[in-house]
Amino acid sequence: MKKGTMIIDGYKIAYEGEKNILEVVRKAGIELPTFCYHSELSIYGACRMCIVEDQWGGTIASCSTPPKDGMVIYTNTPKIQKHRCMILELLLSNHHRDCTVCEKNGKCKLQDLAVRFGIKGIRFSAMPDNQELDDSSASIVRNPNKCIMCGDCIRMCEEVQGVGVLGLAYRGSKIKVTSAFNRQLAQVQCVNCGQCTAVCPTGALHVKNETKKVWDVLSNKNKRVVAQIAPALRIALGEEFGLEPGEIVTGKIVAAMRKLGFDEIYDTGIAADLTVMEETKEFTEKFKEGGTFPLFTSCCPAWVRYAEHKYPELLCNISSCRSPQQMFGAVIKEHYRNTREIDGRDTVMVSIMPCTAKKFEASRPELEVHGERDVDIVITTQELAFMIKEAGIVFNELEAESMDMPFGLASGAGLIFGVTGGVAEAVLRRCYKQKTAKTLKEIIFTGVRGMEGIKEAEIDLEGRSMRVAVVHGLNNAQKIVKLIKSGEKQYDFVEVMACPGGCIGGAGQPIPASAGTKKLRAKGIYEVDRTSQIKRSEENPMIMALYNGILQNKRHLLHVSRECHACKKE
Amino acid sequence: MLTNCQIEKANEIIEKHQRKKSALIAVLQEVQKEYRYLPEPLLMHISSEMEISPAKIFSVATFYENFSLEPKGKYVIKICDGTACHVRKSIPILNALRKELNLSEEKHSTDDLLFTVETVSCLGACGLAPVITVNDKVYAKMTPKTALELLQALQKEAGK
The missing domain is CATH 3.40.30.10 (Glutaredoxin)
Known part of the structure; x- marks a missing residue:
């Protein structure tokens, strides 16, 4: 690790292992402006906002220069100020500046920095080109007229997610971020994870806003609006209202949603409990009777989409369980089937998710039951925050309320689904024969928790060892699939979540979400688990009630058939 | 659609460069020499063979003036x-x-x-x-x- 001392604006600052000057300057308490720098992505050096001046008057990009012992730099000289303003002015000159109606209004880095650097006028005339808006995707909207070519989306898609549907095409003044052959997002292998929207500094990429649809059904007397709230919401929504990441606001969310007019508010966690029951059953049967291993989890729609594109031969290895969102929708729709004659209302299932891929998942035709969607509208954590703000509800002053019954009760196992390692942990809790507090602790220390990209655990299951892998970030999924295919590694159970950190780091969550924010959110989720009386899915009384009630002879509602290439041919 | 002959030719070119990702430009040049332009289905094939995303290949093909994505005249x-x-x-x-x-x-x-x-x-x-x-x-x-x-x-x- 490189150590040394730099002199930043006249103050001595020690550095220890920081890779670039930018990190050292930020450590010194100076927030250098950046567009293209994200610590989790490769260094690109495109935006030049982070320039600093050295003692000889030269300017250097601090993001792509390593610190040196004795180096003298200045971060706020007249020269630097002039350069930064010029860069901003040039970026703004060919940017569609319809800020008041922009989806990212108030959350736009370009807007923030223009305010911070006091840009009051733009001396250069606007570029006349008007490129087409791409709203083909179920989850993401791309507006190329607002792109500043920072390349964040491209690197996120390629480096973290291993998908790579975006690239820089053409050159010079014609350069643009686009997919191969200028196809629309719905026509390429986009998995809808939305991570590009989370790093985009402007409104060039944003999550498709469907709050209008929710307002419409909320005001319709002939609709019974039933909501499900995903586990990852309760520890992140507060951030939109100035609360700390990880602060548990379940009760406030329920109170706010009642005020918005939702008729019934339930917990997706109960469907996660169902998933644990079904997935464990599938796994233990396979484990006893033999079959092709590993069994991959199926909760993450971006992962399922990714596998369909890249590894169609593995589809038989993915659990046949629907995701918790879809299970919940299927159960609710079944619960209220044929009730229209009684009270004249149709049931509308609205789910509130940390995830953008859930929007796509809900629209998949193969998940329809009796020609009806399980889930009608999906909105993200951010969209719910928009609605709460729009209604003028003072979130922080709300008094906590509890969810409705019978579907508002989830076990701790169901709720940790929102964080990487959670699904594996929940399944292990079900697999362990001894149901004591001691075994719960044992499971924690098997290695399923934590923020490493690839985690491994080996558990003794009735004399046989069960090998578990947990990955998050699709690039890590790609790595593990390669290892499995080459025979280098053997696993019995593999949990995959597409977003870094799991659902808590979903693209529908409040942005920006740094690694530190995600850690706090994970801590919050584990606190929810720790303080819940029911730890294991099978101990949730509602689960047994469901199996003996609605789901009697209807367990097929919780599954979907997945066929790999080989099966299809047969 | 691609003919078997086109696929074989492309694979031959890729093999010649030992499937190295860094040889993408050379591969594209040879493909273009063969067909006088870069046909889209062939680029998609090269993408999956060389494990380079289609977007990246499109990036390279549109950056250089010498590559053409449209058929050229006789x-x-x-x-x-x-x-x-x-x-x-x-x-x-x-x-x-x-x-x-x-x-x-x-x-x-x-x-x-x-x-x-x-x-x-x-x-x-x-x-x-x-x-x-x-x-x-x-x-x-x-x-x-x-x-x-x-x-x-x-x-x-x-x-x-």
């Missing part, structure tokens, strides 16, 4: 617009050819795919300015009139 006419040729009036030649063939800055090839007209920065034959080449054969000291005559001769040769 006769590729390049008009040199380097400094020497430019001052000796290469642009009127370009305009005359474009007008005759109904082409423009955006549209480089005729619909019957007989001609493609494009400019190059310098052919290194400044002493012969203004210069044009037809499928790499050099024609020196051209004027709009001689260029049109050449065009007619080529049309006759093609039997039109």
Whole structure:
């Protein structure tokens, strides 16, 4: 690790292992402006906002220069100020500046920095080109007229997610971020994870806003609006209202949603409990009777989409369980089937998710039951925050309320689904024969928790060892699939979540979400688990009630058939 | 759709470069030599064979002026617009050819795919300015009139 001392604006600052000057300057308490720098992505050096001046008057990009012992730099000289303003002015000159109606209004880095650097006028005339808006995707909207070519989306898609549907095409003044052959997002292998929207500094990429649809059904007397709230919401929504990441606001969310007019508010966690029951059953049967291993989890729609594109031969290895969102929708729709004659209302299932891929998942035709969607509208954590703000509800002053019954009760196992390692942990809790507090602790220390990209655990299951892998970030999924295919590694159970950190780091969550924010959110989720009386899915009384009630002879509602290439041919 | 022959040819080129990702440009050049342009289905095939995302291949193919994603004509006419040729009036030649063939800055090839007209920065034959080449054969000291005559001769040769 490189150590040394730099002199930043006249103050001595020690550095220890920081890779670039930018990190050292930020450590010194100076927030250098950046567009293209994200610590989790490769260094690109495109935006030049982070320039600093050295003692000889030269300017250097601090993001792509390593610190040196004795180096003298200045971060706020007249020269630097002039350069930064010029860069901003040039970026703004060919940017569609319809800020008041922009989806990212108030959350736009370009807007923030223009305010911070006091840009009051733009001396250069606007570029006349008007490129087409791409709203083909179920989850993401791309507006190329607002792109500043920072390349964040491209690197996120390629480096973290291993998908790579975006690239820089053409050159010079014609350069643009686009997919191969200028196809629309719905026509390429986009998995809808939305991570590009989370790093985009402007409104060039944003999550498709469907709050209008929710307002419409909320005001319709002939609709019974039933909501499900995903586990990852309760520890992140507060951030939109100035609360700390990880602060548990379940009760406030329920109170706010009642005020918005939702008729019934339930917990997706109960469907996660169902998933644990079904997935464990599938796994233990396979484990006893033999079959092709590993069994991959199926909760993450971006992962399922990714596998369909890249590894169609593995589809038989993915659990046949629907995701918790879809299970919940299927159960609710079944619960209220044929009730229209009684009270004249149709049931509308609205789910509130940390995830953008859930929007796509809900629209998949193969998940329809009796020609009806399980889930009608999906909105993200951010969209719910928009609605709460729009209604003028003072979130922080709300008094906590509890969810409705019978579907508002989830076990701790169901709720940790929102964080990487959670699904594996929940399944292990079900697999362990001894149901004591001691075994719960044992499971924690098997290695399923934590923020490493690839985690491994080996558990003794009735004399046989069960090998578990947990990955998050699709690039890590790609790595593990390669290892499995080459025979280098053997696993019995593999949990995959597409977003870094799991659902808590979903693209529908409040942005920006740094690694530190995600850690706090994970801590919050584990606190929810720790303080819940029911730890294991099978101990949730509602689960047994469901199996003996609605789901009697209807367990097929919780599954979907997945066929790999080989099966299809047969 | 791709024919087996096209796939084999592409695989052969990729193998020749030991499937190295860094050889992408060389692979594209050889494919273009074969087909006079880069057909989309073939690029998709190269993408999956070389494990490079289609977006990245598209990036490379659109960055370099020499790569073409559209089929080129039987006769590729390049008009040199380097400094020497430019001052000796290469642009009127370009305009005359474009007008005759109904082409423009955006549209480089005729619909019957007989001609493609494009400019190059310098052919290194400044002493012969203004210069044009037809499928790499050099024609020196051209004027709009001689260029049109050449065009007619080529049309006759093609039997039109």
